[in-house]
Amino acid sequence: MTLAQLDLAAEVQTILGKLGVAADRYTGGTLAVRSPITGKEIGRLSEASATDAGQAIDAAHQAFLEWRLVPAPKRGELIRLLGEELRAAKASLGRLVSIEVGKITSEGLGEVQEMIDICDFAVGLSRQLYGLTIATERSEHRMMETWHPLGPIGIISAFNFPVAVWSWNAALAIVCGNSTIWKPSEKTPLTALATQAIFEKALDRYIAEGSKAPKNLSTLLIGGREVGEALVDHEKVPLVSATGSTAMGRAVGPRLAQRFARSILELGGNNAAIVTPTADLDLTLRGVAFSAMGTAGQRCTTLRRLFVHDSIYDALVPRLIKAYQSVTIGSPLQDGNLVGPLIDKGSFEKMQQALEAAKAEGGKVTGGARVLDGESADAYYVRPAIVEMPTQAGPVKEETFAPILYVMRYSDLDEALHLHNDVPQGLSSSIFTNDMREAEAFVSDCGSDCGIANVNLGPSGAEIGGAFGGEKETGGGRESGSDAWKAYMRRATNTLNYGRTLPLAQGVKFDVI
Numbered sequence: 001m002t003l004a005q006l007d008l009a010a011e012v013q014t015i016l017g018k019l020g021v022a023a024d025r026y027t028g029g030t031l032a033v034r035s036p037i038t039g040k041e042i043g044r045l046s047e048a049s050a051t052d053a054g055q056a057i058d059a060a061h062q063a064f065l066e067w068r069l070v071p072a073p074k075r076g077e078l079i080r081l082l083g084e085e086l087r088a089a090k091a092s093l094g095r096l097v098s099i100e101v102g103k104i105t106s107e108g109l110g111e112v113q114e115m116i117d118i119c120d121f122a123v124g125l126s127r128q129l130y131g132l133t134i135a136t137e138r139s140e141h142r143m144m145e146t147w148h149p150l151g152p153i154g155i156i157s158a159f160n161f162p163v164a165v166w167s168w169n170a171a172l173a174i175v176c177g178n179s180t181i182w183k184p185s186e187k188t189p190l191t192a193l194a195t196q197a198i199f200e201k202a203l204d205r206y207i208a209e210g211s212k213a214p215k216n217l218s219t220l221l222i223g224g225r226e227v228g229e230a231l232v233d234h235e236k237v238p239l240v241s242a243t244g245s246t247a248m249g250r251a252v253g254p255r256l257a258q259r260f261a262r263s264i265l266e267l268g269g270n271n272a273a274i275v276t277p278t279a280d281l282d283l284t285l286r287g288v289a290f291s292a293m294g295t296a297g298q299r300c301t302t303l304r305r306l307f308v309h310d311s312i313y314d315a316l317v318p319r320l321i322k323a324y325q326s327v328t329i330g331s332p333l334q335d336g337n338l339v340g341p342l343i344d345k346g347s348f349e350k351m352q353q354a355l356e357a358a359k360a361e362g363g364k365v366t367g368g369a370r371v372l373d374g375e376s377a378d379a380y381y382v383r384p385a386i387v388e389m390p391t392q393a394g395p396v397k398e399e400t401f402a403p404i405l406y407v408m409r410y411s412d413l414d415e416a417l418h419l420h421n422d423v424p425q426g427l428s429s430s431i432f433t434n435d436m437r438e439a440e441a442f443v444s445d446c447g448s449d450c451g452i453a454n455v456n457l458g459p460s461g462a463e464i465g466g467a468f469g470g471e472k473e474t475g476g477g478r479e480s481g482s483d484a485w486k487a488y489m490r491r492a493t494n495t496l497n498y499g500r501t502l503p504l505a506q507g508v509k510f511d512v513i
Helices: 008-018 050-067 072-101 105-125 165-173 191-206 225-233 246-258 281-297 310-326 345-360 413-421 436-442 484-488
Strands: 031-034 039-044 141-149 153-156 180-183 217-220 239-243 264-265 271-275 303-309 364-366 385-388 403-410 428-432 452-454 467-469 478-479 490-498
Touching: 008 039, 008 072, 031 191, 039 191, 039 345, 050 180, 050 217, 050 225, 050 364, 072 105, 072 165, 072 191, 105 165, 141 467, 153 225, 165 180, 165 310, 165 484, 180 225, 180 271, 191 217, 225 246, 225 385, 239 246, 239 484, 246 264, 264 467, 264 478, 271 281, 281 303, 281 310, 281 403, 281 428, 303 413, 303 467, 310 364, 310 385, 345 364, 345 385, 345 403, 403 413, 413 428, 413 436, 428 436, 436 452, 484 490
Parallel strands: 153 180, 153 239, 180 217, 239 264, 271 303, 271 428, 303 403, 385 403, 428 452
Antiparallel strands: 031 039, 141 490, 364 385, 467 478
């Protein structure tokens, strides 16, 4: 079946109906949604205004005031039910992710699996919101830390992970006692509608089983920049977790800081890998190809820079180029295709501009051309590009959200580490080596400066157990697992005097009447 023969709008209608989304939610509005698979319209949604956003935030604040009184393990029960609903809806929601974003089937399903995994994590977390007992210098006193819900949590997500990022934030925020307000990317509102419907099914079950929960515990706001700004500027939103470009982060961060609100900024990553002389080249080839070409280079953890030692450059790079030339490109809904489309025309144009800039810096480009344009003029499929660069210059130091891998030689590990760290971005990284000293150096204080540092696997992908993020350019913040839950709570130190006296400064006396 050719791209022109795909009727994705009809399939979207069927999926959304199955998941409980009413047809009037995605028809007749002003926001047109197009699938990157064909470039054709698959939905049209109504958009919220800044006034609507303000009213929704007020309602979410009221929900927070009620939800914080529910014991944390009972809050975890709601997320357990959400995990069950996601399991039941995995095939449908995963398919919708593939249609709306252009991910291959396994990646669409994998994103929903991440949602399920974070629900499992959060359920256990609901019984582990621990505080420490602290040694105190005062006799007959006890000092401890306690953790309390923060308030309505704003979530701004990007198109490339349209549902997983929401779940990373929402599952933790809700078990911590907060409500959530979600503004998804304007490019992916249909998956957001579906996710909200799944959450509401879980909430209905939670209430039907005898538990109490307020309305507006999870709110969805579909709209453009003014809705995001309303979320960022509202005094009742103490934390905004925003995922997207560094340009977006530069706009969001200062506005939040102006009112002393918190931020979790998980932004772009100009991620790199170092290949040393002892590396297993077969393992390296697979790791590099998957992390550089997967999702058409549109992951925040996509491998974009590769430093290869002089002694193995001629053994590895020709094999890598051959793999790039042989990879199958096409509809992500068709089995066997490993690379799907770019999200839109703008992404394609930015890719071509980056390739031209690389050529101007002396780069040798292999690949990068548009393919399948004869099947659909409105869809943008490209051959992933390898660019052999003489130095790390020009576009190499910038992130282009497309399948471009810049390859450079190095002769000394210290030199490679310097080049690796010599960019402003710093989300994820990796080294391929069988030398223990090189591996340990890479993950040490003087090694990779990224939030994620891997050995013998690519930079893409992150497990729920490890907090995700830590982008160095912004100071970032972290989502998902580990101790990321603390970002969604406020810490208090409590001191209890169980004695009969009150210690005073030496020499201080007064009468108590």
